[in-house]
Amino acid sequence: MTNTAPVEPRASFDNWGPYALLAAGAVAAAVSARPVGMGRPAMAASAVLVAAGALLQVCWGRVKRRQPGPSRTGVCFYLLRWALGFVLTWLNPFFAFYAVTGYYTAARELPGRLVMPGLFLTAITMAGSEVGGMPPHGPLLWSGFFLVLGLNMGLVSVFTRFALQEQERARVQAETITELERTNTALQQALDENAALHAQLLVQAREAGVADERRRLAAEIHDTLAQGLTGIIAQLQVVANTPDEGQAREHVHRAMDLARHSLGEARRSVHNLAPVALEHDGLPQALKNTVADWGERTGIRAEFTVAGTTEQLHDELSATLLRIAQEALSNASRHARAGRLGVTLTFLGDEVILDIRDDGVGFDPLAVPPRSRTGGFGLDGMRARAERIAGSLTVESEPGHGTALSARVPLVRHDQ
Incomplete structure (x- = not known):
């Protein structure tokens, strides 16, 4: 061709x-x-x-x-x-x-x-x-010659001016087209770079989301199955060490209740990872039930208090605070050797504060080993949960003087 x-x-x-x-x-x-x-x-x-x-x-x-x-x-x-x-x-x-x-x-x-x-x-x-x-022959023709010459030059000047203007417009148009082509090329390169960067960010966000979801799932499994199994083991140890059949039967029933509860938590977690306690109750009632059940199981005097005007919180916020409370109670039952524990939920303007205090043996927060060596989530898990919803976790404790834990998160209502 x-x-x-x-x-x-x-x-x-x-x-x-x-x-x-x-x-x-x-x-x-x-x-x-x-x-x-x-x-x-x-x-x-x-x-x-x-x-x-x-x-x-x-x-x-x-x-x-x-x-x-x-x-x-x-x-x-x-x-x-x-x-x-x-x-x-x-x-x-x-x-x-x-x-x-x-x-x-x-x-x-x-x-x-x-x-x-x-x-x-x-x-x-x-x-x-x-x-x-x-x-030209004669003055008349010479006069006509100069007149015609003037007219010719006038017309030539006018048409030349128009031609120069047209050439200038054509030159400017050509330069504009060249500049537009250069700009379009640069824009296309920028769009290609942005597309590549967007694709890279999507991959990174997906990888970060996968990693965060894995951590969250690990924490959920720890909060549901591990804590439930710990409670069951504790009840069965009491059964194994007591000669009183009535007391043994009571602890067996408690172990069975914990097993059923843990099974419900596991099923619920598979569906949407929300705590079973929040399925029908708001956070204050769920915390009250959790604290009461914990006190009954451990024999430790446990009290729950609500301060401020109660708000219906967003599901994720309620689940996070409940999980933090469950982890704190689990740590207290295993390590604190406390005689009394108090849980306070405070609605304070645009914040929700969860305080958990006990009169146990206390510890040095700086001396707590990382979770990679302890095998649990503990303080790191609770702190990660709070930070995930733009909150914070502080711990005050020293040996022999109990422990005070406070989680502060922004107040996000259920309809927001």
Whole structure:
């Protein structure tokens, strides 16, 4: 398949236009030779000059293919062609068909400062033709010559100005198009980079979400199954160590209740990981039941208090605070050796505060080993839960003086 580039009209005129105008002038001059008074010598000279003009155009076409645009060679060619046109028009005014070529080619063959002088020379030739030929005979024809020359130059100036304005608009338009193409290229590159970055961020967010979900699932399993199994083991140890059948039977029932409760928690966690205690009750009632059940199982005096105006909290907020309370109670039953424990839920403006205090043996918070070595979640798990919902966890404790744990989270209502 051959691709053919379109040829611009002006480029086509540069190729064949001067020949066509020269031929038109020669035909018109031959037809009008006798009416204008051309003798044989003038006709012979015209034939020689027409041949010279054609040869000059052939030579200039070859040079222009190697050296396009205004140049010194172009100035010489323009002047030679003007001289031929001027002499031919002197011999016969109808050769102005050929001389008019200077109007169309001056801007492309002459440097900018010589365009108007070149047009003025062509206007002289055209004015001489329009008053009947050079030289004008008599003052009247000379006056007409200068009048026609002025009109020609006026028209040439107007049309040249319009042409320059059009060229300037075309130049500005070309520069604008080039700049738009450059901008579009840069924009496309930026869009491609943004798309790649977006894809990378999605992958990172997905990986971070997977890791966070794994941590959350691990914490949920720890809070549901591990704590329930710990309670069951504790009840069964009491059964194994007591000779009292009534007391043993009571602890067996408690172990069975814990097993059922843990099974319910596990099923619930599989569905939506929300605590079973919150399925029908709000956070205050769920905490009250949890504290009461814990106190009954451990034999430790446990109290629950609500302060402030109770709000219906968002499900995630309620689940987080309940899990923190469950973990704290589990830690207290295993390590605190407390005689009394208090849990307070405070609704304070735009915050919810969960405080858990005991009068146990206490500990040094700085000396607590990381969870990777303890095998549980403990303080790290509770702190991670609070921070996940833009909250915080503080622990105050020292050996022999009990422990105070406080979780502060922003208050987010259920309908928000």
